Amino acid sequence: MSPLLGRAPESICVLRLSALGDICNTLPAVRALQRQWPDCRITWIVGKVEAMMLDGIDGVELLVYDKRSGFKGMLELRKKLKGRRFDLLLHMQAALRASLLSLCIPARIRLGFDAERAKDNQRLFTNRQIAPNPRKHVLDGFMDFIRACGADAESLEWRMPIPDQDREQARRLVGEQRYLVISPCSSQRIRNFRNWSVEGYAEVIDHAWQQYGLRTVLSGGNTELEQHYGERLGELCSATPINLIGKTSLKELLALIEGAELVLGPDSGPMHMGTATGTPALGLYASSNPDRTGPYLSRQWVVNAYPAQVQKAFGCEVDSISWGKRVREPDVMDSIQVSEVTAMMDRLLAERSA
Template identity: 55%
Template sequence: MKSPLPANPRHIAVLRLSALGDACNLVPTIRALQRRFPEARITWIIGKGEHSLLAGLSGVEFVVYDKASGLAGMRELWRSLADTRFDVLLHMQQALRASVLSLGLKADARLGYDKARAKDFQHWFTGHRLAPHPNAHVLDSFMDFARALGVEDDRPEWHLPVPAQAYDEARLLSGEAPYLVINACSNARLRNFRNWSVAGYASVIEHAWVQHGLKSVLTGGATPLEQETAGQIAALCQPGSVVNAVGATSLKGLLALIDKARVAIAPDTGPVHMANALSTPTLGLYATTNPDRAAPYLWREFVVNAYPRAVRAYLNKSVKDVPWGQRVRHAEAMTLIETDEVIAQLDALLDATAHQGARHEH
């Protein structure tokens, strides 16, 4: 007979290894658990990069698993936790690798997704399942784990740790003048067509510079695609209107850059959710993923949403006729986003958050 879910857990394990955006969307669940169970220990088993982003998160003990370490890394992690028994394991990663990792963890109760949301046979590895929640945003899917443990206060809070040296790092790149952050590229995964056009970004940068006096800081990793894209964007822009900081920041430095930005613009990738977590006004560009599921949570009304058009154009269906979470894996899908609609949403976002300008202009 399986153990019931604990009414007052003393030690909670959270298993979620990746990705950066999902890690940001999970933090409100951690905060909700901390409000409900202030005496409980919370151990988060997390990926290496994700830990670099969230290191120092208050009240959380991290155990880091580097996916590149494979089974040997799992065995090492299991050894490190051999004497630890959790009251409950919250299995929040719908991937077989994470489920295999969970087998070496000791827990009285294991909670995973309901069968409709579970992937890679995750429901075989958990004794308890969430109540169904059709068409849930990613953040709310994570919050369902807290709700299953009796949490009622589910307001989203983050309080991400950003050290002082990260702000120093950001200031060296951005200077003191107000700026936008533009993270043009998403992860270069197979058939992950989330990147908008070079010409489109250059037009938005021109508009922000001429109409609002805002320069743009380009951010991203050091991959050849990201560096090439940033170089192409910068080459189309007026001198002084753009700073190319691609590959030039740590993850904490990126957080600091975003925190001080007037607005952040990005497709469905980690920085759009970092910006959301920092309460920086956020403009998400969506065509291949459904923003109702994955938009920056606090800024959903300002998303540029070409997803319905992409579903119609490339799947020959309407949004209501495709599975929740369906992606449009077509290289041309993001071209359905028009420059004029991005500029219009930027203007609307700047106008709606004019009171925040003073917070960022220092």
């Protein structure tokens, strides 16, 4: 029974559009709903790119909203949902665009974030709120929705759908050798400095090869910056990486990460894809707080320069600033030293081997 309804829900709509990492962090909440109420019809409204990653998920109806479609896309969603009414809407994205989209979703109970986490006036679009749970990881925030629904939120399960043909393609791309995946760049946003140096990655790639015989696979999108990283790393490394930047689908990337010894990169989607596929993630964090957005099951492997950079930028400890505040200095990631990354890789691989 759900305390919100006084009975078990028959239909639930999950509203979480983006981004890839947040979708990975939302998946355990959806799986918890499935475990608790296996007969409940679950609909997930998700972004176009993110739906490509979730394609094939069992027991969930995916309704795709293309963020570029604007008002037209909202009308199309409203048309798709005409005549339907959900018992519960889990409004799990505190952004104005998502809140406006939520107006197209008929639901009896509209559950949103508590006052602290309900950004962009989300509370105006909901009629129930989850309990406050300050200074927690993003994934814990999503599981707070599950607790509010009355479902078991203690067990975490992903079961990210990866077709066999994508696993086979991943094997064709890398062969039978042991490897790690490096996704060197995060998504490009204004004053969001999360990328480490090409030179730093090159030294780590050579360390992985010389010490462990691990080949590096490079992944990423097809932007000019990411292509530049791939080309430069090919020039700088003595152990030439397999450059798959801009050459794989999301499903193939999931399969590559699933088969890797580890995945390495900044605060970005592939870190959470590692968690979703059971692969350790070695995250590089200086501008953002890994206790909030780090790879959930691999936070012990994060190279964490964030506290020192908060002290440098704001003159205080992490506990004294707002949760999730970013350090927006262009050189913030330069504070991460190659020796810190290789030492963390050594620890991770030693424990994985043991």
